[in-house]
Amino acid sequence: MRSADVVVVGTGAAGLFHALFLPRDYKVIMITKKEVEESDSFLAQGGISALKNEDDFDSYFEDTMKAGHYENDKGAVEKMIRESPQIIKDLREFGVRFDEKDGQVQFTREGGHSTFRILHHEDLTGKEITSHLYEEAKKRENIEIMTHCTMLDIIEEDGECRGVVYQDAQGNPDVIEAPDTVLATGGLGGLFHNSTNFRHLTADSLAVCLRHQIELKNINYIQIHPTTFYSKKPGRRFLISESVRGEGAYLLDKNGERFTDELKPRDVVTAEIRKQMAKDHTDHVYLSVTHLDGERIKKRFPNIYRQCLEEGYDMAKDWIPVTPAQHYFMGGIKVNLDSKTSMEHLYAVGETSCNGVHGKNRLASNSLLESLVFAKAAAKDIAAHHGELKEVAVDLEPYQNGDQLLEDNKRLVLEELKRKDRDFYDQWCNDEN
Structure with missing residues (x-):
């Protein structure tokens, strides 16, 4: 004792x-x-x-x-x-x-x-x-x-x-x-x-x-975060920070078309993503910063960039697959x-x-x-x-x-x-x- x-x-x-x-x-x-x-x-x-x-x-x-x-x-x-x-x-x-x-x-x-x-x-x-x-x-x-x-x-x-x-x-x-x-x-x-x-x-x-x-x-x-890295592997989901959308990232459907205002509150964006996934019959959508300055993205989000690279995606060049997941209480x-x-x-x-x-x-x-x-x-x-x-x-x-x-x-x-x-x-x- x-x-x-x-x-x-x-x-x-x-x-x-x-x-x-x-x-x-x-x-x-x-x-x-x-x-x-x-x-x-x-x-x-x-x-x-x-x-x-x-x-x-x-x-x-x-x-x-x-x-x-x-x-x-x-x-x-x-x-x-x-x-x-x-x-x-x-x-x-x-x-x-x-x-x-x-x-x-x-x-x-x-x-x-x-x-x-x-x-x-x-x-x-x-x-x-x-x-x-x-x-x-x-x-x-x-x-x-x-x-x-x-x-x-x-x-x-x-x-x-x-x-x-x-x-x-x-x-x-x-x-x-x-x-x-x-x-x-x-x-x-x-x-x-x-x-x-x-x-x-x-x-x-x-x-x-x-x-x-x-x-x-x-x-x-219980808050569901709209953009976590999509993976079929079990375990904790890697978060793609809302700051990425704050810096100008786009959410894209399977055809590469934007489908929502990325800066709406999290629950609204989550609902829009789930609606789009149901429409497209997919289990993820995409987050893209390929239209932004790649060097600035690497400097602003070094950890996220590195994590995505380890999964085989270069944020500066590739769309990142994302899906909603439980995040905050x-x-x-x-x-x-x-x-x-x-x-x-x-x-x-x-x-x-x-x-x-x-x-x-x-x-x-x-x-x-x-x-x-x-x-x-x-x-x-x-x-x-x-x-x-x-x-x-x-x-x-x-x-x-x-x-x-x-x-x-x-x-x-x-x-x-x-x-x-x-x-x-x-x-x-x-x-x-």
Whole structure:
């Protein structure tokens, strides 16, 4: 049995950013299922949105609300946008670099945005941000990171969270006691046959919350990304960033004809692609940048260019086959603007949480920003209302077969998703489940 002031489950951008803003005299233990680098935060390509100036506020607010079908929480949207300049400043202080030209930050535009307000680092923005946060966390003596440790359950006593039960690298169950617990376990792509997510992201936090009657919200609000690299090989789908369309790429049918506005919100573009595939009796369409400057494309998207080249396609010369796949989770564990769940001393941040920012459909490049804004809010709230460590007795016998419990958790979440939205389940989940 171990103890800490705060235990954080997950080491993506949200979990790391949260830990870095906790008081330095707090002992923080972070656990992660795999290696730190194996989080979706490292995969984020496009960029991070930010308020360029006060004149852009109304436009940014409207773009976010429109993409979310006006189901967004207005207070959460305003908080995210207002705090975005400070978040960018924080990231720069941690050493994060954004692309510049002649000393000025270069902004790009993606689907659903009415103007250029997205900062980026080549096509590896998530890696640039998360790797710097990780390097900073390793320097902090108060932060301990435990890899290959999987949360099996939270510890509940008297209606409060007192820590977590986890399975270590050898498959043995153990306990971390803590006055405050933060869930930052990412998305649920591991439940889908076609997903851009790492396969080990299987909604562990959602299952735990279902078992403890902790409130969830909109768990059927799952974003399908319209342009992932088409392949018949199993495994994670490689994302062709929306930034490629933002830079002028065309979507083409089997005859090489454009069939939609490439800069519509993701759910609209996804629907148009599926409609076109049905019309053409194909399982993919094409994304083309062959009409653009090839050298500029190679420089702007070096990672995507390299990945496509490895699959046998030269972006500068070839149309790239793409198809929609599961990408992002807008729903999740219901939290307030301080990232508090319905259980005392339990917080949720990042993709596993739902504060209402994204509504029914996330606006491009709002994910990293939202994760960081509300992870920082959770750190501030914990510092202001930190609980006391209370010893608890935990029977580890029910957790001896952790692998089976994790499989049961996957089925539990899928059954809840099917109950909430049978049409979505039948359309996207049945290939594998």
